[in-house]
Amino acid sequence: MSKTIRFNAFEMNCVAHQSPGVWSHPRDRSAQYKDLDYWTDLAKILEKGLFDSIFIADVIGYYDVYKGSNYHALQQAAQIPVNDPLQLAAPIAMVTDHLGIGITASTTFEHPYTFARRLSTADHHTKGRLAWNVVTSYLESGAKNISEGGLRKHANRYEVAAEYVEVLYKLFEGSWEADAIVRDKENRIFTHPEKVHEIGHRGKYFDVPGYHLCEPSPQRTPVLFQAGASGPGKAFAAQHAECVFVAAPSKNVLKDYVADVRHQAAAAGRDPAKVLIYNLVTVIVDETDEKAQAKFEEYRRYTSYDGSLVFMSGWTGVDFGQYAPTDLVKKVETNAIVSAIEHLAGGSKTWTIEELATWGGIGGLGPVFVGSAATVADILQAWIEETDADGFNLAYAVAHETFEDIVTHLVPELQRRGVYQQQYAPGTLREKLFGEGPLLPETHPAAAFRDIEKVKREANYEANRGADRDASHEAHPEGRTAEATKRADDPAHVQRSRRDGQAQVIA
Numbered sequence: 162m163s164k165t166i167r168f169n170a171f172e173m174n175c176v177a178h179q180s181p182g183v184w185s186h187p188r189d190r191s192a193q194y195k196d197l198d199y200w201t202d203l204a205k206i207l208e209k210g211l212f213d214s215i216f217i218a219d220v221i222g223y224y225d226v227y228k229g230s231n232y233h234a235l236q237q238a239a240q241i242p243v244n245d246p247l248q249l250a251a252p253i254a255m256v257t258d259h260l261g262i263g264i265t266a267s268t269t270f271e272h273p274y275t276f277a278r279r280l281s282t283a284d285h286h287t288k289g290r291l292a293w294n295v296v297t298s299y300l301e302s303g304a305k306n307i308s309e310g311g312l313r314k315h316a317n318r319y320e321v322a323a324e325y326v327e328v329l330y331k332l333f334e335g336s337w338e339a340d341a342i343v344r345d346k347e348n349r350i351f352t353h354p355e356k357v358h359e360i361g362h363r364g365k366y367f368d369v370p371g372y373h374l375c376e377p378s379p380q381r382t383p384v385l386f387q388a389g390a391s392g393p394g395k396a397f398a399a400q401h402a403e404c405v406f407v408a409a410p411s412k413n414v415l416k417d418y419v420a421d422v423r424h425q426a427a428a429a430g431r432d433p434a435k436v437l438i439y440n441l442v443t444v445i446v447d448e449t450d451e452k453a454q455a456k457f458e459e460y461r462r463y464t465s466y467d468g469s470l471v472f473m474s475g476w477t478g479v480d481f482g483q484y485a486p487t488d489l490v491k492k493v494e495t496n497a498i499v500s501a502i503e504h505l506a507g508g509s510k511t512w513t514i515e516e517l518a519t520w521g522g523i524g525g526l527g528p529v530f531v532g533s534a535a536t537v538a539d540i541l542q543a544w545i546e547e548t549d550a551d552g553f554n555l556a557y558a559v560a561h562e563t564f565e566d567i568v569t570h571l572v573p574e575l576q577r578r579g580v581y582q583q584q585y586a587p588g589t590l591r592e593k594l595f596g597e598g599p600l601l602p603e604t605h606p607a608a609a610f611r612d613i614e615k616v617k618r619e620a621n622y623e624a625n626r627g628a629d630r631d632a633s634h635e636a637h638p639e640g641r642t643a644e645a646t647k648r649a650d651d652p653a654h655v656q657r658s659r660r661d662g663q664a665q666v667i668a
C-alpha cells in the first residue's frame with residue numbers, strides 16, 4: 162500500500178453527535194460538551210493518536226422534519242442544544258501543538274466580511290492550524306430565523322457559496338501585502354498603508370469595497386474542508402476543497418465519488434492527488450473481535466430509534482415518521498442533502514425504515530467497523546486500496562471512549578504495518594497535510610486574487626467607483642445618498658440583503 166491512512170475526529174459542540182441516544186450510556190461524556198475540559202481532554206487524546214484534525218461540525222437550526230416537529234430532537238438532544246464551534250479553536254490550540262482544528266461555518270448565515278475576521282483571528286491564535294469546513298446549510302428551521310424567504314434552493318446555495326469564498330479569498334490573499342506590517346519601533350511605523358488594499362468587491366450577493374481587518378494569518382486562507390456530494394456540491398469541492406468529506410456507506414459508492422472528485426479537480430487545473438478525501442466511519446475496537454463486538458452490542462442498547470430518524474429526516478428532508486418501520490425508503494425530490502437520499506435510495510441495497518434507523522443509530526450515515534485492531538486495520542486498508550480515498554473521518558459512539566480505544570489499539574497496529582504516520586510533520590496544518598508551504602498553491606482559485614490591484618484593474622473597478630462617487634454627490638434629504646435610496650427602495654435588493662443575513666438594507 163503506497164499511501165498512509167489519515168484520521169480526523171468528527172465532533173460537534175453538542176451531545177452525542179452522530180449516535181443519538183448514546184449520551185445516556187453510563188461512560189459517555191458528551192453531555193459535558195459545555196465544559197472546556199471535555200474538549201481539551203479530547204484534543205490531547207487525538208494528538209497522542211496523531212490525528213490530522215478534530216473536525217467540528219455545526220448546524221444553524223434544529224431537526225424538525227421528523228413527525229413534523231422538533232419534539233424528538235429536543236428530547237434526545239439530537240444536535241440541539243448546540244454551541245458555537247469556532248470558540249473551541251483557542252482552548253484546543255492551547256493544549257496541543259500539532260492537531261488541526263476544523264471548524265464548520267455556513268455561507269448562508271453570516272456576512273463574509275465579519276466572518277473573515279473571525280477566521281483570521283482563529284488562524285492567528287492556533288498558529289496556522291485552522292481549517293474551515295465550508296457548508297451551505299440544509300435546515301429550513303435555521304434559515305427561517307434569519308431570512309424571510311427561508312432556505313434558498315440547493316443550486317442557488319452553491320452560487321452564493323462561490324461568491325462568498327471569492328470575497329474571503331480577496332480579503333485573505335490580496336488585501337494585505339506580505340510586507341505591509343513592519344512593527345518598526347525606531348521609525349514608529351507599524352504598517353505601510355500603501356501596502357494595504359481595498360478589495361473592491363461588487364457582486365451579485367455581496368458588496369465589500371474595503372480591506373480586511375486582520376493582518377495576514379499564518380495560512381492566510383485556512384485549510385478548506387468541504388463535504389458537497391451532489392452535482393453542484395462535488396463541483397464546488399473539486400474547485401475549492403483541500404480536504405473533502407464524504408459519508409459513503411460502501412466501497413463502491415466511495416470509489417465512484419473519489420474518482421469523480423479527482424477527475425473534476427484535475428479538470429479545474431488542480432493536482433487531484435492533493436485533494437484529500439476522508440470517508441465517515443465509526444470504529445469500535447478492542448483487544449479481541451469478541452470484546453469489540455460485545456462493546457458494540459452494549460452501545461446499541463442505548464441508541465434511540467426516534468433520534469436516528471430525526472437525523473435521517475433532517476438530512477434528507479423526508480419525514481420518515483410518516484412510514485411504518487417495514488416500509489421501503491423510496492427516492493424522493495428533496496431540497497435538503499440531495500446526496501444523502503441518492504446514496505440510500507439509489508444504491509444497490511433496498512432499505513426499510515427500520516434498517517435506516519438502525520444504520521443511523523451509531524455513526525450517522527457512515528458504516529461501523531467492529532473488531533480487534535488487526536480486523537479493523539484490514540478493513541481500513543482495503544477501503545483505501547480499493548477506493549483511492551485518503552483516510553477516515555471517525556465518529557464516536559461513546560465520548561471519549563471510542564477515540565481512546567482507537568488511539569490505544571488501532572493506531573499502533575496501523576503504525577506497525579507502516580500505513581500510519583509515526584510523527585507529525587512540522588509547520589501549519591496545510592504544511593502537515595501537503596508537505597508544501599503554508600499558503601494555498603498557485604493552482605488554487607484563491608491564488609488569482611493575490612494581486613488585488615490587478616484584479617480590480619481588470620474589473621475596471623476604479624471607473625465604476627468614479628461613477629458611484631458622482632451618484633453620491635446627489636445627497637438625499639434624509640441623509641442617504643441617491644444610490645442608497647435607489648437600493649433601499651428596490652424590493653429585490655431588500656430581499657437579497659435579508660437573505661444574506663443582514664438585518665437592514667445596507668446603504
Ligand SMILES: Cc1cc2nc3c(=O)[nH]c(=O)nc-3n(C[C@H](O)[C@H](O)[C@H](O)COP(=O)(O)O)c2cc1C
Binds near residue numbers: 220390391393407554
Ligand atoms: C462528513 C460530513 C460532514 C458534514 N458536516 C456538515 C456540517 O457540519 N454542517 C452542515 O451544515 N453540513 C454538513 N455536511 C453536509 C454537507 O455540507 C453537504 O451539504 C452534504 O454532504 C450534501 O451535499 P450537497 O450539499 O452537495 O447536497 C456534512 C456532510 C458530510 C458527508
